[in-house]
Amino acid sequence: MKTSTQFTRFTSLLAFVSLLFLVSCSSNTESPVTGSRLHTLKVGDTFTYHDHTTDTSGVTLPGGDTTITASVTRTGLTVAGKNAVTEIVKGSDTTYLAESGDSSYSVLQNQVGITSGASLPAIWVSFDPSKTGKTVYDSTQNATISGFPATIHSTIVMNYLGKITETVGGNSLTVFKFSKVVEVIMTVMGQDFTTTVTVMNTYAPAIGYLTDRIVKTVSNTAQSPVPNEITYSVLQSYHIQ
DSSP states (O other), X not given: OOOHHHHHHHHHHHHHHHHTOXXXXXXXXXXXXXXXXXXXXXXXXXXXXXXXXXXXXXXXXXXXXXXXXXXXXXXXXXXXXXXEEEEEEETTEEEEEEEOSSSOEEEEEOOEEEETTEEEOOEEEEEOGXXXXXXXXXXXXXXXXXXXXXXXXXXXXXXXXXEEEEEETTEEEEEEXXXXXXXXXXXXXXXXXXEEEEEEEEEETTTTEEEEEEEEEEESOTTOOSOOEEEEEEEEEEEOO
């Protein structure tokens, strides 16, 4: 049973974790694209996903099952120092993506507030097979949580997990698997509260976007209101211009 004080201490962390679920995808009708040819995203491209959320044992949560479409709304943008950026909207989420080659891409992670005085900065995160195991962010910040002094240690590690073949709507696609591991350790009154968010992305150069996305959140304390759950987003169909 959580006390109100414990809940207050972690409310900001709950908001922080919810904002970590960056990058979304969705669509419409099938296009007969195969192989590893790089498709440059164009306005009007759409990607339809089956999204669902489960607890860590795999049981689907009430209201956690839906179908949603991601649409390319703008291309050729300059965003946070990068050119040729594509804007993709999925529901209430907006993703900024920059293709880097036939197997890699970058996604803008916006600034995310953790608590008063501490945040993750806005950075471009690169998904690149040649840079597996790379720590792209490592910082310790001082903060105050409900009047208590605290330190917050945050890291982001990128990993390349290999290349496989997936079938989407009857089309065989070469895909590259990546993970982004975000770990936040909040130390309050000598006690550590750790939350780890692991984002698994599978990128298909033939369509220029993602075929799968899994977000797993795990906290090591029962007192944290941050839910231990897994969110899945699986590409069902797509239409590319």
